[in-house]
Amino acid sequence: MDYPPNVKLIRVPCSGRVDSVHLIKAFEEGMDGVYVAGCLEGECHFLTGNLRAKKRVEYVKGVLTTLGINPERLRMYNLSAAMGSRFVEIAREMTEMIRSLGPSPVKTGAGREFPQEQEEGEEQ
Amino acid sequence: MIVAQAKPIEEILEMIDKYDKILLVGCKGCVAVCAAGGEKEVQFLASAIRTARKTQGREIEIREVTLERQCDPEYVEQIRGFAGDYQAILSIACGVGVQFMAEHYREIPALPGLNTSFMGGALEQGVWSERCQGCGNCVLHLTGGICPITRCSKSLLNGPCGGSSNGKCEVDPEVDCGWQLIIERLKALGEFESRFMEIVPIKDWSTSRDGGPRKIVREDMRQ
Numbered sequence A: 001m002d003y004p005p006n007v008k009l010i011r012v013p014c015s016g017r018v019d020s021v022h023l024i025k026a027f028e029e030g031m032d033g034v035y036v037a038g039c040l041e042g043e044c045h046f047l048t049g050n051l052r053a054k055k056r057v058e059y060v061k062g063v064l065t066t067l068g069i070n071p072e073r074l075r076m077y078n079l080s081a082a083m084g085s086r087f088v089e090i091a092r093e094m095t096e097m098i099r100s101l102g103p104s105p106v107k108t109g110a111g112r113e114f115p116q117e118q119e120e121g122e123e124q
Numbered sequence B: 001m002i003v004a005q006a007k008p009i010e011e012i013l014e015m016i017d018k019y020d021k022i023l024l025v026g027c028k029g030c031v032a033v034c035a036a037g038g039e040k041e042v043q044f045l046a047s048a049i050r051t052a053r054k055t056q057g058r059e060i061e062i063r064e065v066t067l068e069r070q071c072d073p074e075y076v077e078q079i080r081g082f083a084g085d086y087q088a089i090l091s092i093a094c095g096v097g098v099q100f101m102a103e104h105y106r107e108i109p110a111l112p113g114l115n116t117s118f119m120g121g122a123l124e125q126g127v128w129s130e131r132c133q134g135c136g137n138c139v140l141h142l143t144g145g146i147c148p149i150t151r152c153s154k155s156l157l158n159g160p161c162g163g164s165s166n167g168k169c170e171v172d173p174e175v176d177c178g179w180q181l182i183i184e185r186l187k188a189l190g191e192f193e194s195r196f197m198e199i200v201p202i203k204d205w206s207t208s209r210d211g212g213p214r215k216i217v218r219e220d221m222r223q
């Protein structure tokens, strides 16, 4: 498979094994983007591993937003082991997306990538 | 168990803004069970804080520790050897744990990383619900094992009130009427007639918060 060399693969037995701690640590270590490639929904060998991974990805996206890191840098994809060309396509898509965003602010120390979300004048 | 939840990260970041060397202390007790302050949450929060600091180009040193419990001097003392090397202790135990840290390490500020919410249990994975307010004089034997202090929004001992409709409480249509639950349960137990018609006398709230901070002394256990 010919996918961009900048993509570093970490194999896990099931996407359900991917914990929020792994995801945030990847960003702490300065990764520009992270994606979890899980099996197609409904096709998890452990029944709900990929669904749990999806929830954790969503949770960490929220945390990244709070920290001022563009949540687009973290994504979840679902594909089967037989979808080699889709795998390459995803790797390219992520690479392009990250190129357009530029390096992670964790590496540059340049502050938030976008302004703090405006609190909608909610009455407390 | 004591159920707590993480404070918003923004609030924590603001709290520790002036420090660059902190001790982050978790607890393997209640807050680990409700996934708010255990070992894993310590790892996650520490990483999130370091990540945030890196985006600002300011490093922070965080030592991660998780104690057996933070409500017992024996365990609280386990960080004695190195606590003094840090500018602040960020505790993700319940409010008890944070205060025990503050009492034991007087020269270092103890900061809360959680909002301690209630005494309750898990209804399902990821859902917790309040069950007891520690009133100090339990009446569950009179109310079919359902706590009127906690489950009734008004803590009525002789409910329900006029705001109960279709089994829901007037305070919030999502909240079950505690007294509806009690009555159904008493009926199921065949105790409705005998219990419900009985007026429960005015409760002595001095065993609860009305009596000021509480303390239990067990002479048989004291050294």
Ligand code: SF4
Residues within 6 Å of the ligand: B002, B027, B028, B029, B030, B031, B032, B068, B069, B070, B071, B072, B093, B094, B095, B096, B097
């Ligand atoms: S410090 Fe709080 S959370 Fe930890 S065991 Fe004690 S009561 Fe439970």
Ligand code: SF4
Residues within 6 Å of the ligand: B131, B132, B133, B134, B135, B136, B137, B138, B139, B140, B147, B148, B149, B150
């Ligand atoms: S009656 Fe008092 S002690 Fe008993 S469950 Fe309710 S609040 Fe807790």
